[in-house]
Amino acid sequence: MRFLETFFNGAVMAKYLPDLLSAIVTTLWLSAVILVLGLSLGLALACLRSLGRWYLTLPIVAFADIGRALPPLVVILIFYFGLPGLGISLSGPAVLILVLSGVLAAFAEEIFWAGLTAVPKGQWEAGRATGLSFARTLFEIALPQAIRLGIPPLVNRALAITKMTALGSVIGVKEILSVSSSAQSFSGSATPLTMAALAYLAIFLPAVLLSRLLERRYSWAV
Amino acid sequence: MTAPSPVHQRPMLEINRLEKRFGDTEVLKSIDLRVQPGELVFVIGPSGSGKSTMLRCCNRLEEPSAGTILLDGEHVTDCRGAALDRMRLKIGMVFQGFHLYPHKSVLDNVMLAQLRALKRPKAEAKARAMEMLSHVGLAHKADAMPSELSGGQQQRVAIARALALDPKVMLFDEPTSALDPELVGSVLKVMRQLRDEGMTMLVVSHEMGFAREAADRVVFMDGGVVVEAGPPEAIFGNPQSDRLKSFLARVSKAEE
Numbered sequence: 001m002r003f004l005e006t007f008f009n010g011a012v013m014a015k016y017l018p019d020l021l022s023a024i025v026t027t028l029w030l031s032a033v034i035l036v037l038g039l040s041l042g043l044a045l046a047c048l049r050s051l052g053r054w055y056l057t058l059p060i061v062a063f064a065d066i067g068r069a070l071p072p073l074v075v076i077l078i079f080y081f082g083l084p085g086l087g088i089s090l091s092g093p094a095v096l097i098l099v100l101s102g103v104l105a106a107f108a109e110e111i112f113w114a115g116l117t118a119v120p121k122g123q124w125e126a127g128r129a130t131g132l133s134f135a136r137t138l139f140e141i142a143l144p145q146a147i148r149l150g151i152p153p154l155v156n157r158a159l160a161i162t163k164m165t166a167l168g169s170v171i172g173v174k175e176i177l178s179v180s181s182s183a184q185s186f187s188g189s190a191t192p193l194t195m196a197a198l199a200y201l202a203i204f205l206p207a208v209l210l211s212r213l214l215e216r217r218y219s220w221a222v
Numbered sequence: 223m224t225a226p227s228p229v230h231q232r233p234m235l236e237i238n239r240l241e242k243r244f245g246d247t248e249v250l251k252s253i254d255l256r257v258q259p260g261e262l263v264f265v266i267g268p269s270g271s272g273k274s275t276m277l278r279c280c281n282r283l284e285e286p287s288a289g290t291i292l293l294d295g296e297h298v299t300d301c302r303g304a305a306l307d308r309m310r311l312k313i314g315m316v317f318q319g320f321h322l323y324p325h326k327s328v329l330d331n332v333m334l335a336q337l338r339a340l341k342r343p344k345a346e347a348k349a350r351a352m353e354m355l356s357h358v359g360l361a362h363k364a365d366a367m368p369s370e371l372s373g374g375q376q377q378r379v380a381i382a383r384a385l386a387l388d389p390k391v392m393l394f395d396e397p398t399s400a401l402d403p404e405l406v407g408s409v410l411k412v413m414r415q416l417r418d419e420g421m422t423m424l425v426v427s428h429e430m431g432f433a434r435e436a437a438d439r440v441v442f443m444d445g446g447v448v449v450e451a452g453p454p455e456a457i458f459g460n461p462q463s464d465r466l467k468s469f470l471a472r473v474s475k476a477e478e
């Protein structure tokens with residue numbers, strides 16, 4: 001009984017449900033924007049790197065290494081509390097999107113790049129020898145194979161980083177964790193946190209299942 | 223087919239004083255070679271003698287260090303960018319390792335460059351692809367993925383992929399070396415058929431039997447130079463240089 005009252009208190013649930021629902025919407029759209037921006041930036045960077053020009057490769061590698069090395073929370077705090085000192089003040093959601101999509105882009109670039117380097121040289125030669133341009137060969141032949149190789153690590157990384165939208169709670173973004181933890185302190189009940197956990201499951205479990213489908217769709221015997 | 227008359231015809235493929243260095247190593251040392259229209263020229267030679275490098279210079283997969291390549295009188299060596307891509311459409315190449323695109327069906331493999339490089343309309347590209355696939359005996363595999371085919375079938379698809387672009391010359395780099403012995407015949411049969419239809423072909427291969435019966439001329443390369451060239455009867459029946467003699471002795475010993 002004690003357990004149910006602590007974690008599944010009906011009255012508390014009813015009270016905070018509307019707030020939580022709008023927090024779910026916030027988490028969802030933040031995640032979507034971060035995914036789209038992060039993955040497309042990562043893909044674009046890997047494509048630029050494939051041109052093999054040092055003045056492109058150098059900054060891209062630096063970006064990818066720094067982006068992967070820094071803890072996202074540190075960067076979020078610097079952007080949110082430090083940048084206003086330079087006269088640039090960004091809203092909480094803007095900082096969250098900027099930092100997390102940047103971090104995702106850093107990882108995604110490395111994953112796409114690893115995939116590109118794993119595509120056999122003969123694939124490029126077959127494409128170029130049949131008169132396809134570098135860009136055509138990249139987009140039609142090399143990238144589809146690189147993406148297929150990259151899908152499992154990419155899905156894991158994308159999930160890990162979208163879950164970090166919870167870091168928005170330290171800079172006042174009204175996403176699931178911040179709404180439920182403030183509800184928890186107001187109500188003195190752990191129930192809002194249970195609701196948060198359920199909400200995260202509701203969002204990310206289907207995402208995990210969807211990713212399994214995706215992995216199967218993109219796999220072909222070699 | 224009558225023997226080509228070199229005096230009156232412009233060569234389809236002309237390699238002039240071709241040189242290639244990788245760093246300090248001189249891999250090709252002034253190669254001269256002409257392939258007449260409809261001719262099948264066979265290139266033999268020990269491993270590392272520069273045969274692949276010479277072929278790959280012909281379509282500039284490898285950049286020549288010096289010399290010129292002409293296709294039907296047009297400079298291949300002067301082409302840059304899009305002009306080079308257009309030139310490559312006229313030079314079909316078949317690799318030892320097939321290099322089919324694993325993520326595309328057989329039909330899409332044969333259609334891709336037709337659509338994206340030759341800019342053929344889709345219906346026409348598909349018709350041409352099916353025509354070429356039936357030509358190599360694989361129309362029934364159009365919807366298969368490359369991984370579902372045997373090596374011999376994959377190589378025939380690769381040949382169809384090159385042929386679908388209506389090339390003026392076909393380059394073959396050891397097309398049967400990666401195949402199980404029982405699959406070699408199916409690929410040689412297709413090459414034989416191509417020759418009989420009048421395709422100009424430059425073939426690097428160790429299939430000496432095929433060279434004897436199908437080649438118009440055999441070129442023996444060693445150490446980056448053409449050591450000897452002539453009709454198959456002369457090259458195999460009456461070799462002049464010691465290098466060719468010992469090469470042929472080694473090959474026939476290996477075949478026993």
Ligand SMILES: Nc1ncnc2c1ncn2[C@@H]1O[C@H](COP(=O)(O)OP(=O)(O)O)[C@@H](O)[C@H]1O
Nearest residue numbers: 244247249267268269270271272273274275276
């Ligand atoms: N990309 C390369 N870089 C350096 N050396 C190479 C490269 N490609 C080929 N070579 C060298 O050139 C020589 C000729 O190679 P290749 O043309 O493949 O000979 P073949 O096809 O007759 O066996 C070999 O010694 C090989 O090691």
Ligand SMILES: [Mg+2]
Nearest residue numbers: 273274275396
């Ligand atoms: Mg070779």
